[in-house]
Amino acid sequence: MSAKLSPRQVGDVTVIDVSGRITLGEGSSNLREGIRDLTAKGSKKILLNLGEVSYIDSSGIGELVSGFTSVTNQGGQLKLLHLTKRVQDLLQITKLYTVFEVFEDEAKAVRSFA
Amino acid sequence: MAENTSSKTRKIERQLDSVLESADEAEQLAIEAARAAGFSEDDLHRIGMAVRESIVNAVVHGNRYNARKKVHFVVSGAPGTISVTVGDEGEGFDPSRLPDPVAERNLLQQSGRGIFLMRAFMDRFEIRPRAMGGTEVELVKYQGGKP
Numbered sequence: 001m002s003a004k005l006s007p008r009q010v011g012d013v014t015v016i017d018v019s020g021r022i023t024l025g026e027g028s029s030n031l032r033e034g035i036r037d038l039t040a041k042g043s044k045k046i047l048l049n050l051g052e053v054s055y056i057d058s059s060g061i062g063e064l065v066s067g068f069t070s071v072t073n074q075g076g077q078l079k080l081l082h083l084t085k086r087v088q089d090l091l092q093i094t095k096l097y098t099v100f101e102v103f104e105d106e107a108k109a110v111r112s113f114a
Numbered sequence: 115m116a117e118n119t120s121s122k123t124r125k126i127e128r129q130l131d132s133v134l135e136s137a138d139e140a141e142q143l144a145i146e147a148a149r150a151a152g153f154s155e156d157d158l159h160r161i162g163m164a165v166r167e168s169i170v171n172a173v174v175h176g177n178r179y180n181a182r183k184k185v186h187f188v189v190s191g192a193p194g195t196i197s198v199t200v201g202d203e204g205e206g207f208d209p210s211r212l213p214d215p216v217a218e219r220n221l222l223q224q225s226g227r228g229i230f231l232m233r234a235f236m237d238r239f240e241i242r243p244r245a246m247g248g249t250e251v252e253l254v255k256y257q258g259g260k261p
Contacts, residue, residue, distance in 0.1 A: 024170055025134045058167055058227040066224045086159060093234050094227055095216045 002026040003053070003060075005034035013110045014043040015081070019052035022060030031060065035067040035078070044076030045113040049106070051082030061094060068100065077101075081109050123192040124150060130169070130185040132177040137169040140187050144198055147191035152257055160235035161196060161255055165189075167228040168200040168251045176202025176249055186250075194257040201250040209241050 002025070006017040016034060021027050038046060048064070050056075056064075064080075071078040079101040083091070091097045103109035126143055130136035144165040145158050153161065169185060177183035186201035213220050215227045233239045238254035 023137075023166070024174070055163075057163060057170070058225075058231055059170070061227055062224040065222055069222055090231075093231070095221060099221055 003028075003030045005030060007034070007038060010047075010106075010110050013045040013047055013113050014038055015047045015049055015106070015110070017049045017052065019054075021055040022053060022063065023055065023057045024059035028059045028063045031063045032066065035063075035070065039071055039074055039076065044071070044074065046071055046076065046078045047081050047103075047106075047109050047113075048078065049081040050084070050087055053084065053087060056087055056090060061090060061096065065096065065099070077113060079103065079109060079112065081106055123190065125188065125190045128187045130187050132173045132179050132181060132183050132185060134170065134173060136173060136185055136187075137166045140169045140185075140189075140200070141166045143187075144189050144196070147189045148196045148255070151191040151196050152193055153196065153255070157255065157257070161198075161253075164232045164235040164253050164255075165198055165200070167232050168198070168253060171228055171251070172200050172202035172204075172249075175207070176204030178204065186244075196255050198253040199250055200253075201244045201248055203244075203246075203248040206243055206247075206249050 003018055003020045003022045008015050018031065022031055035046065068078045081103050083102055091100065101112065124147055126147065130140060141162045145162045148158050148161045172185045173179060177185065183203040188199045190197045209229065212229060213226055215223065215230045220226065232253060236253045236255045237260040240252040242250055244250040
């Protein structure tokens with residue numbers, strides 16, 4: 001199943017619940033377009049909940065990085081929530097743990113944007 | 115299409131189309147072979163992902179989605195070992211020119227992590243010119259790590 005994005009608002013933070021596979025093709029396109037749509041609508045505080053992401057490849061990682069860069073360049077923040085063990089491992093291997101702010105607790109993550 | 119099976123080894127060959135869906139088929143075949151060879155679930159994930167990355171590279175960068183070109187996929191499994199080769203019919207490339215994706219200056223690059231992940235997930239990774247033109251990648255993993 002390609003990645004499915006369900007955005008919801010928690011205060012002034014947009015939480016995007018992502019599920020499925022983020023791989024080259026439809027999955028990575030969905031993520032790219034979802035983040036682009038939200039930033040176009042003015043969202044500057046974005047929390048990506050990856051708890052239901054079953055698989056992510058190098059293209060998906062690239063889209064996370066691209067989304068982070070795009071949001072940051074527009075004066076916003078993009079943070080990650082609920083990484084699975086496999087996604088955590090990927091971010092460790094690629095040293096992207098040093099780039100992203102990662103949270104295990106949604107309320108704490110939302111407060112961190114203040 | 116070919117398949118050779120003996121009591122301890124299994125070899126599958128496929129000529130795959132230059133489409134992204136070929137990565138799904140190859141990943142699935144490699145996972146099945148690795149499961150039969152006795153690898154753990156975590157290793158199955160790593161093997162599947164390395165194979166996916168190699169097929170995507172062959173389709174996108176090697177064959178450039180050219181419908182007349184094929185991706186040559188072979189997976190061999192034996193107890194405790196899995197070996198995969200993926201060949202394309204592209205122009206070839208020099209892997210030494212690939213930037214290091216974990217260097218500080220490259221961390222925010224959108225692409226360039228595929229080969230890095232193949233190396234990280236497998237015990238042996240070789241890339242070489244293919245005899246009939248193009249590039250061939252060989253991926254090997256041993257149960258319990260490199261002997």
